[in-house]
Amino acid sequence: MKIHVLLSPLNADEIYFTGKTTVVIDVLRATSTIVSAxxxxxxxxxxxxxxxFAMKVSGTSFGGQTLLAGxxxxxxxxxxxxxxxxxxxxxxxxxxxxxxxxxxxxSKAIVxxxxxxxxxxxxxxxxxxxxxxxxxxxxxxxxxxxxxNGMFCMEDSVCAGMLLDEMIxxxxxxELTDSGKACLVLYxxxxxxxxxxxxxxxHGRLLEDKGFSEDLLHCAKVGISDVVPVYSxxxxxxxxxxxx
Amino acid sequence: MKIHVLLSPLNADEIYFTGKTTVVIDVLRATSTIVSAxxxxxxxxxxxxxxxFAMKVSGTSFGGQTLLAGxxxxxxxxxxxxxxxxxxxxxxxxxxxxxxxxxxxxSKAIVxxxxxxxxxxxxxxxxxxxxxxxxxxxxxxxxxxxxxNGMFCMEDSVCAGMLLDEMIxxxxxxELTDSGKACLVLYxxxxxxxxxxxxxxxHGRLLEDKGFSEDLLHCAKVGISDVVPVYSxxxxxxxxxxxx
Numbered sequence: 001m002k003i004h005v006l007l008s009p010l011n012a013d014e015i016y017f018t019g020k021t022t023v024v025i026d027v028l029r030a031t032s033t034i035v036s037a038x039x040x041x042x043x044x045x046x047x048x049x050x051x052x053f054a055m056k057v058s059g060t061s062f063g064g065q066t067l068l069a070g071x072x073x074x075x076x077x078x079x080x081x082x083x084x085x086x087x088x089x090x091x092x093x094x095x096x097x098x099x100x101x102x103x104x105x106x107s108k109a110i111v112x113x114x115x116x117x118x119x120x121x122x123x124x125x126x127x128x129x130x131x132x133x134x135x136x137x138x139x140x141x142x143x144x145x146x147x148x149n150g151m152f153c154m155e156d157s158v159c160a161g162m163l164l165d166e167m168i169x170x171x172x173x174x175e176l177t178d179s180g181k182a183c184l185v186l187y188x189x190x191x192x193x194x195x196x197x198x199x200x201x202x203h204g205r206l207l208e209d210k211g212f213s214e215d216l217l218h219c220a221k222v223g224i225s226d227v228v229p230v231y232s233x234x235x236x237x238x239x240x241x242x243x244x
Numbered sequence: 245m246k247i248h249v250l251l252s253p254l255n256a257d258e259i260y261f262t263g264k265t266t267v268v269i270d271v272l273r274a275t276s277t278i279v280s281a282x283x284x285x286x287x288x289x290x291x292x293x294x295x296x297f298a299m300k301v302s303g304t305s306f307g308g309q310t311l312l313a314g315x316x317x318x319x320x321x322x323x324x325x326x327x328x329x330x331x332x333x334x335x336x337x338x339x340x341x342x343x344x345x346x347x348x349x350x351s352k353a354i355v356x357x358x359x360x361x362x363x364x365x366x367x368x369x370x371x372x373x374x375x376x377x378x379x380x381x382x383x384x385x386x387x388x389x390x391x392x393n394g395m396f397c398m399e400d401s402v403c404a405g406m407l408l409d410e411m412i413x414x415x416x417x418x419e420l421t422d423s424g425k426a427c428l429v430l431y432x433x434x435x436x437x438x439x440x441x442x443x444x445x446x447h448g449r450l451l452e453d454k455g456f457s458e459d460l461l462h463c464a465k466v467g468i469s470d471v472v473p474v475y476s477x478x479x480x481x482x483x484x485x486x487x488x
Binding site: 006007010011148150157179181182189 | 249250251252254255256392394395396397398401421422423425426429430433445446447
């Protein structure tokens, strides 16, 4: 089983993903938020790569029964119902809703990977479920670290490293490229103290400055959700095992 | 002193470099080759980003007194005088010559960084000289890892980490972004055994398969040259301290 890691979505273009099995990670905070939203009963998430497209989809699709969510520079966008904090996505607010999500890094990375044959969304929160799902699937996989404004970010790479480590612990022999090996080294350098790592990252410090310290605590929790978010034809829903 | 590392040239566009102090690294092999060529008496190196432009420059500029050098898929290009092995650039072959260099990763990364205010070229071979030069200059700096076909590669990132480590050892306090911190972790994971690291990388294995084992031994040598290659107006020459 070959696993390749893109340390930034800029390392590949859209067509690269055609036919691939892909996992997108944006720990702070888009993919943590998507996991929370689906865990708490959202009907689906519609990731978009521009605010304009978010507005358009909101008005014309899904019977207008949508919630607009997202951020620019970590802060809720004017006129949107919600920001990009996973803690906002409570059952009483989002249950049964279609949520249109625009974020600086994660939602764009998911949209960029849209031609993938299988496309999943991972964070520390659902890391164990994703590791298990990938092992069951047994396909060569590309992990996309959403990064920060096109640049490398530490937290997504450490998360990718922890995902690889979990798969290796399950006695899966993985064939890794340089970037995968680097993620393992970065994870081994951090190990269990994910929250301390998040606090030291560029993005983590930015979020703490803007008052989102609670988000960091939440995003650092490993394996608290069994949701495997799957993207298909424009929307993200929880994976449901088909009955035989 | 702030140092940022781009783990791939794709992480930024040309205009990003305007006014910046930049160091480009391509350990295997372009920047190791440039150091060798200048150490061994080449007049200058002209890095180019297409084979077509290499041919054009060769015919029309520098009085036609040029040597064409470069590779595609690690192998010398048909019709070129030389490949991209630093061991080919011996004094008797290149002394006093202008060398046009096309390579898959490094020469393109240098051309992409051309709007930099200061643009230097580094490898393990001249790492100590570059660290000293940057400390003397005292400017915020961007280190560009040339990577491999736009992707992350281990050897350039470890070299960037070693460069940062040397600067920190000189009691310079550096302000690092996530990518710089990651490079330090990757370097600390390897430390002194650079050659063993190179042999394990994707690019190192490719070069060994193609018969370039000696190149890996050469490119792993730390601080064997005091040359500080400086790019300015299209050509790379050794830095010469101006007399006061």
